[in-house]
Amino acid sequence: MLIPAKNTREAAEVLSRELAKGPVQLLFVCTHNSRRSQLAEASAAWLWRGNPAITVRSCGTERTGCHPSTARALEDSGWVVTPEQDGHYRIQKDEVDRLLYSKTLEEIPRDLPIVAMMTCAEADEACPAIFGAVARIPWRYPDPKVADGTAECAATYLQVAKAIEDDLKDLVNQTNSAR
Numbered sequence: 001m002l003i004p005a006k007n008t009r010e011a012a013e014v015l016s017r018e019l020a021k022g023p024v025q026l027l028f029v030c031t032h033n034s035r036r037s038q039l040a041e042a043s044a045a046w047l048w049r050g051n052p053a054i055t056v057r058s059c060g061t062e063r064t065g066c067h068p069s070t071a072r073a074l075e076d077s078g079w080v081v082t083p084e085q086d087g088h089y090r091i092q093k094d095e096v097d098r099l100l101y102s103k104t105l106e107e108i109p110r111d112l113p114i115v116a117m118m119t120c121a122e123a124d125e126a127c128p129a130i131f132g133a134v135a136r137i138p139w140r141y142p143d144p145k146v147a148d149g150t151a152e153c154a155a156t157y158l159q160v161a162k163a164i165e166d167d168l169k170d171l172v173n174q175t176n177s178a179r
Contacts, residue, residue: 001142001156001159001160003141003142003159003160003163005163005166005167005170006139006167006170006171008167008170008171008174009174010137011115011117011137011139011171011174012171012174012175014115014134014135014137015115015135015171015175016175018113018115018134018135019053019054019175021113022053022113023052023053023054023055023112024053024054024055024112024113024114024115024134025054025055025056025057025108025109025111025112025113025114025115026044026048026054026055026056026057026115026117027057027058027059027108027114027115027116027117027130027133028040028041028044028056028057028058028059028117028119029058029059029060029061029105029116029117029118029119029124029130030058030060030118030119030120030122031060031061031062031120031122031126032060032061032062032063032064032102033058033059033060033062033063033064033066033102033103033104034060034064034065034066034067034070034087034102035067035069035070035143035144035145035157035160036119036120036141036143036144036160036164037058037059037060037119037120038058038066038067038070038100039070039073039074039160039161039164039165040058040117040119040139040164040168041056041057041058041098041100042074042079042091042096042098042100043161043164043165043168044056044168045096045098046093046094046096047165047168047169047172048172049094049095049096050095055112057103057108058100058103059103059104059105059107059108060102060103060104060105061104061105061122061126062104063102063103063104064087064102065086065087065088065101065102066087066088066089066100066101066102067145069144069148069153069154069157070089070100070157071083071089071091071100072154072157073144073154073157073158073160073161074089074091074161076154076158076161077158077161077162077165078093079091079092079093080092080093084099084101087101087102088100088101089101105130110131110132113132113133113134114130114132114133114134114135115133115134115135115137116130116133116135116136116137117137117139118136118137118138118139118140119139119140119141119164120140120141120143121140124138124140139167141160141163141164142160144156144157144159144160
């Protein structure tokens with residue numbers, strides 16, 4: 001599966017502009033909040049750990065659960081993953097300790113301006129408005145669920161997780177240099 005790197009310049013400019021005004025919420029949105037948005041939430045929380053100006057969250061247009069293969073990809077990426085209950089996973093890495101589970105857009109606090117990162121085409125198209133969003137950035141990734149039940153499942157999830165993390169690393173670097 002070929003996953004081209006995202007052009008992070010626009011996202012970095014938007015994020016830097018909003019951070020200049022004060023703290024923001026970086027929100028990763030996907031349809032079910034079970035795979036790509038959860039991988040992005042974990043990576044972003046780790047990359048921006050210790051930065052009180054950025055609150056990282058994820059959500060979906062529908063609620064399901066954090067997929068077990070998502071948890072496995074995080075574990076394969078160096079996270080300590082503990083199942084809490086069906087579709088809920090405690091993840092830990094360095095100072096980051098958070099619970100991943102599927103949430104809907106309606107459950108997301110509106111306490112901070114939202115920079116919405118749309119991680120799938122379906123959510124981007126099915127979610128015409130995000131109340132409180134100061135920006136909406138389409139960062140679409142292929143859905144690793146295409147490999148569910150196959151011998152390539154773990155490798156596919158890990159590939160998507162790595163692509164998301166690499167793009168977010170670039171975003172962090174670009175955002176820091178934009179300040």
